[in-house]
Amino acid sequence: MKVLVTGGAGYIGSHTVVALREAGYEPIIVDDFRNSEKKVLEGIESLVGQVTCYELDCSRPVLEEVFRREKNIHAAIHFAAFKAVAESQEKPLDYYENNILSTITLLRCLLKYQVPYIVFSSSATVYGEPDTLPVTEESPRKPARSVYGRTKQVCEDIILDTLKSGAALRAILLRYFNPIGAHPSAKIGELPRGIPNNLVPFVTQTAAGWQKELVIFGRDYNTPDGTPIRDYIHVMDLAEAHVAALRYLERGGDKNIMNLGTGKGNSVLEIVKTFEEVCGVKLNYRFGERRPGDVEKIWADATLAEKELGFKAKRTLAEALLDAWKWQKTLTLNQAT
Numbered sequence: 001m002k003v004l005v006t007g008g009a010g011y012i013g014s015h016t017v018v019a020l021r022e023a024g025y026e027p028i029i030v031d032d033f034r035n036s037e038k039k040v041l042e043g044i045e046s047l048v049g050q051v052t053c054y055e056l057d058c059s060r061p062v063l064e065e066v067f068r069r070e071k072n073i074h075a076a077i078h079f080a081a082f083k084a085v086a087e088s089q090e091k092p093l094d095y096y097e098n099n100i101l102s103t104i105t106l107l108r109c110l111l112k113y114q115v116p117y118i119v120f121s122s123s124a125t126v127y128g129e130p131d132t133l134p135v136t137e138e139s140p141r142k143p144a145r146s147v148y149g150r151t152k153q154v155c156e157d158i159i160l161d162t163l164k165s166g167a168a169l170r171a172i173l174l175r176y177f178n179p180i181g182a183h184p185s186a187k188i189g190e191l192p193r194g195i196p197n198n199l200v201p202f203v204t205q206t207a208a209g210w211q212k213e214l215v216i217f218g219r220d221y222n223t224p225d226g227t228p229i230r231d232y233i234h235v236m237d238l239a240e241a242h243v244a245a246l247r248y249l250e251r252g253g254d255k256n257i258m259n260l261g262t263g264k265g266n267s268v269l270e271i272v273k274t275f276e277e278v279c280g281v282k283l284n285y286r287f288g289e290r291r292p293g294d295v296e297k298i299w300a301d302a303t304l305a306e307k308e309l310g311f312k313a314k315r316t317l318a319e320a321l322l323d324a325w326k327w328q329k330t331l332t333l334n335q336a337t
């Protein structure tokens with residue numbers, strides 16, 4: 001069964017392509033490689049054999065070509081999006097255009113070619129700073145703090161409104177908490193361009209000497225050690241959750257929104273300490289100012305995904321950090337910049 005994976009050469013996309021293939025699906029990647037690298041395909045293929053890939057921008061009408069050529073696409077998983085928070089504030093039009101148009105273009109193709117299922121990459125960013133923890137799928141969405149966050153909220157609404165219109169489509173919106181780690185083989189992993197925005201790539205690059213020091217953004221939060229808390233989930237767990245979500249849609253599951261987290265929160269300092277311990281490397285770090293827009297603490301109530309999808313994150317934080325480090329060690333500086 002063919003599953004279209006937009007953004008399939010990206011970080012979560014590439015791991016999901018591997019998980020899909022291992023589950024017996026035939027993933028078809030659509031990626032324009034604006035924020036991903038061609039060599040990711042080699043990594044994927046070294047793990048699961050040849051995979052079809054279309055190099056195109058799925059916010060453009062040319063996406064329809066894929067549906068025309070492939071025929072019988074069974075489902076789509078829509079990862080393709082811009083995702084850098086700070087950049088989204090500088091280039092709002094790029095973010096709205098790319099993230100929203102790609103969702104609309106894909107939905108139009110799904111309806112026209114009678115593809116019955118879509119799995120959408122959403123984010124815990126839609127919850128903003130939650131009033132109660134852990135956050136459930138019923139927790140209110142807060143006005144997003146960034147253009148990036150707003151694009152996720154708008155895309156969620158576009159999909160939900162399409163369902164409400166009576167379209168012959170089933171959908172599930174997956175709200176990711178913080179994906180980290182890499183495939184344990186170290187054949188695929190995260191490839192941030194330039195200076196990483198996210199914590200774990202910054203940690204591994206600091207450990208590798210690519211970055212001089214890690215700055216921990218703030219130590220005066222209302223948390224046990226003063227640093228912010230997040231729910232870090234191994235990217236392979238996340239990838240496998242997409243397979244579970246697809247199967248859920250296939251068997252008629254009717255919940256449209258699902259958190260994907262571990263249900264446990266860890267502070268930035270805990271990440272640093274655990275990394276040092278499991279990887280046996282000392283990190284050069286210091287405390288700095290808070291990063292504007294950061295939330296203090298958030299972690300998932302992961303029970304709905306367990307009940308409905310039968311999905312539970314099974315890898316530990318230590319495993320995730322070790323896999324991230326193994327992946328980092330395979331990289332050379334010019335590969336990532």
Ligand code: UD1
Pocket residue numbers: 083085086123124125146148149178197198199200202214215216217218228229230268291292293294295
């Ligand atoms: C960030 C985005 C979020 C997005 C997610 C996607 C912001 C404000 N939020 O989430 O909208 O959905 O990425 O991956 O950018 N940290 C440091 N030093 C660093 C980097 C990070 O201390 O050099 C801290 C941050 O303050 C935060 C934690 O590490 O407390 C995790 O940061 P990050 O990996 O960027 O994820 P989020 O902030 O949760």
